[in-house]
Every structure is written in C-alpha cells, then in structure tokens.
Amino acid sequence: MSAPISSSDSHLVEHTLDHVELLKGHFLHAFRDTVRLPNGEQATREFVIHPGAVMVIAMLDDGRLVMERQYRYPVQQVMIEFPAGKLDPGEDRLACAQRELLEETGYRATEWAHAGVLHPVISYSTEFIDIWFARGLSLGERQLDEGEFLDVFTASMDELLAWSRDGQLTDAKTLTGLLWLQNHRSGAWPLTWQTV
Structure with a gap:
C-alpha cells in the first residue's frame, strides 16, 4: 500500500538504473540498486524487501x-x-x-x-x-x-x-x-x- 507520487514530487524522485540481489534468505531479501538522483548524479541504495x-x-x-x-x-x-x-x-x-x-x-x-x-x-x-x-x-x-x-x-x-x-x-x-x-x-x- 503506497501513496501515489504526484507531479509536484518529481524533484525528489530517484530512478533505478541497476538492481543487484545481495541475499535471499528465508525471511529477508536484500538488494543494492544504483539510482539516478534528482540532480542527475548517481548513488547506491541498499535495502531489504520485507513481506509485511x-x-x-x-x-x-x-x-x-x-x-x-x-x-x-x-x-x-x-x-x-x-x-x-x-x-x-x-x-x-x-x-x-x-x-x-x-x-x-x-x-x-x-x-x-x-x-x-x-x-x-x-x-x-x-x-x-x-x-x-x-x-x-x-x-x-x-x-x-x-x-x-x-x-x-x-x-x-x-x-x-x-x-x-x-x-x-x-x-x-x-x-x-x-x-x-x-x-x-x-x-x-x-x-x-x-x-x-
């Protein structure tokens, strides 16, 4: 359940360039993404997928x-x-x-x-x-x-x-x-x- 991103938020949104799996366990699933920042530069984001x-x-x-x-x-x-x-x-x-x-x-x-x-x-x-x-x-x-x-x-x-x-x-x-x-x-x- 996520809130929609409005057009007025476009200056905040990061866009995924690459998606790499780091770990797939019984409970957690971890990834490292490369993203394009709103200013055009790149950064990495490490995060865990959780079932809720x-x-x-x-x-x-x-x-x-x-x-x-x-x-x-x-x-x-x-x-x-x-x-x-x-x-x-x-x-x-x-x-x-x-x-x-x-x-x-x-x-x-x-x-x-x-x-x-x-x-x-x-x-x-x-x-x-x-x-x-x-x-x-x-x-x-x-x-x-x-x-x-x-x-x-x-x-x-x-x-x-x-x-x-x-x-x-x-x-x-x-x-x-x-x-x-x-x-x-x-x-x-x-x-x-x-x-x-």
Whole structure:
C-alpha cells in the first residue's frame, strides 16, 4: 500500500538504473540498486524487501492491554511489544492479525478494527505493519511457532506511557501503537469495529 507520487514530487524522485540481489534468505531479501538522483548524479541504495506484518492492540474489558516480552537477537535484549507477526504469502491482513494474536497469546477477539499502517524503517526496508485493534477477548491455549519463546502479560496504558518515557519500551511499532491507543481513547481517532 503506497501513496501515489504526484507531479509536484518529481524533484525528489530517484530512478533505478541497476538492481543487484545481495541475499535471499528465508525471511529477508536484500538488494543494492544504483539510482539516478534528482540532480542527475548517481548513488547506491541498499535495502531489504520485507513481506509485511501486523500488530495487534488487544484490549481487555478492564482496559488493560495484552503485551509480550521477547528476546530480539539483533539488539540483544528482551523487548516489550504489542503482539505482532509477519504476513504469510497471499495472507489476508485481518486473518494474519487473528492468527498471530491466537498463536502468540492464546487470545481470540470477537471485534476487530483496522487503525492504519506504519513503515518502521523507511531508510532501508519495504516493511509495513498493519495496525489492528481487538476487543471482546477470550483466553485459550497459545500455539507458539517452533523456536518461538515469549512471555505474555497485561499492562495499563499509564504503565506503557511511563515505560516509554523511561526508555524501557523502545520498540517503534509498539510506540506507534501506543500513539494510536492514546488518540483512540481520547476520541480524536475513531475506529470502525467489525464483529468476526
């Protein structure tokens, strides 16, 4: 899902001259492109193709939120996050959100609302993350993927805001989700709910 480039943006657009594959892994696909800059000069751009993902802001009836703690190898630390996961090829985004919430936390939701999309690392990845809200939760059995280890817990919005302020919560998608949550609860950003 990308915004169209208008004719008034032509002075900013870079044009691809060469496209070289650097790595094709199970999850990521890396390239180095040579581009023509708006001033006519050339530069290189290294970037990763990412299949996209979803994030779920799951709200319990008492207002608390379903959260996860998970070790993230690239940053070598345990991170506080909203439940999230990558899209499988051809997978519907809502179906992915439902699947990831159940697999990682054991929760199912009866109502879902699509909030928006975020691009967490626009300088070097095509990754997008669809933001979903879920309510009407019921707890069942988790179905973690092979090799997936995480703790599930609940927290209040005030706790999440304090952890963000104090630097304990630094995950970009979760910070964006918290912005959505804060604005939704204030009434500034309404959501359209659907029963599933």
